[in-house]
Amino acid sequence: MGSNGIDRLSLDSIRQILVDLEDTIIFSLIERAKFPLNSPAYASTNNNPSLPGFYGSLMEFLVKGTEAVHAQELPSAAASVSVNKNIWDSYVNQFLPLLASKGDDGNYALSVAADLVCLQASNTNQVPNSHLLSSFWSRIGIELSVVLGQFCAISRRIHYGKFVGETKFRGATEAYSAAIRAKDRETITNLLTDEKVEAMVKQRVKKKSMIFGQQVTLNDTNNSSNFKVDPSLVSRLYDELVIPLTKDVEVEYLLRRLDN
Numbered sequence: 258m259g260s261n262g263i264d265r266l267s268l269d270s271i272r273q274i275l276v277d278l279e280d281t282i283i284f285s286l287i288e289r290a291k292f293p294l295n296s297p298a299y300a301s302t303n304n305n306p307s308l309p310g311f312y313g314s315l316m317e318f319l320v321k322g323t324e325a326v327h328a329q330e331l332p333s334a335a336a337s338v339s340v341n342k343n344i345w346d347s348y349v350n351q352f353l354p355l356l357a358s359k360g361d362d363g364n365y366a367l368s369v370a371a372d373l374v375c376l377q378a379s380n381t382n383q384v385p386n387s388h389l390l391s392s393f394w395s396r397i398g399i400e401l402s403v404v405l406g407q408f409c410a411i412s413r414r415i416h417y418g419k420f421v422g423e424t425k426f427r428g429a430t431e432a433y434s435a436a437i438r439a440k441d442r443e444t445i446t447n448l449l450t451d452e453k454v455e456a457m458v459k460q461r462v463k464k465k466s467m468i469f470g471q472q473v474t475l476n477d478t479n480n481s482s483n484f485k486v487d488p489s490l491v492s493r494l495y496d497e498l499v500i501p502l503t504k505d506v507e508v509e510y511l512l513r514r515l516d517n
């Protein structure tokens with residue numbers, strides 16, 4: 258560990274934040290899984306009468322221009338690292354069809370609102386269309402603050418990679434610096450990878466999904482294998498999307514770490 262005494266940046270405390278965010282992510286996935294897929298909300302050719310003058314899907318309307326910049330206390334390397342587009346693409350195209358049941362109940366706005374809570378970064382000041390969003394949400398009876406005010410968990414978790422990267426850099430500055438100067442992504446990735454921790458994370462989110470997603474009834478004949486969100490799917494989400502993108506953020510952050 259580095260000798261600068263910045264406790265806030267110790268790997269253990271940052272990992273604890275990631276552990277706590279698992280709860281938020283799993284609960285938000287459980288909320289989204291209450292709605293069917295509602296695919297028209299994601300179709301970019303959708304001609305939505307609620308969105309006059311906007312060509313694109315309801316989802317695109319809501320996320321357009323909402324790239325958030327986290328970690329502003331870190332060196333400027335942090336500011337330019339953002340993978341939100343990848344997060345949205347993977348979530349909508351790969352993960353959502355597995356999370357939500359097939360079908361369409363017409364609750365497009367509520368479905369996308371639930372997606373936003375799962376995904377999006379939280380800083381409302383950085384939502385350029387916020388006045389449009391406000392009027393849209395108030396028209397359909399949902400407060401914008403309810404949708405955006407909650408920290409949107411997956412994006413936030415992934416962008417915590419900047420803090421993880423900084424902590425690791427401080428703990429092994431020489432090794433990272435050499436790899437950064439050589440622009441050697443592979444070595445940086447190897448340096449920051451801890452397979453044991455990754456395996457624990459995947460196991461833990463599966464277990465949490467089993468506990469948080471239990472169907473609670475008062476009779477003893479409850480079928481305990483019937484979960485609100487498939488625990489293996491949550492583990493897979495971490496394996497295929499959350500952890501790889503967190504590592505991408507770490508690598509991208511570190512590659513810029515020695516820039517002025």
Ligand SMILES: O=C(O)C(=O)C[C@]1(C(=O)O)C=C[C@@H](O)C=C1
Pocket residue numbers: 272275421449450451452454455458499500501503504507
């Ligand atoms: O905890 C770490 O050391 C991290 O870098 C975070 C994380 C993760 O995304 O969970 C990513 C890479 C490591 O291989 C282990 C775990």
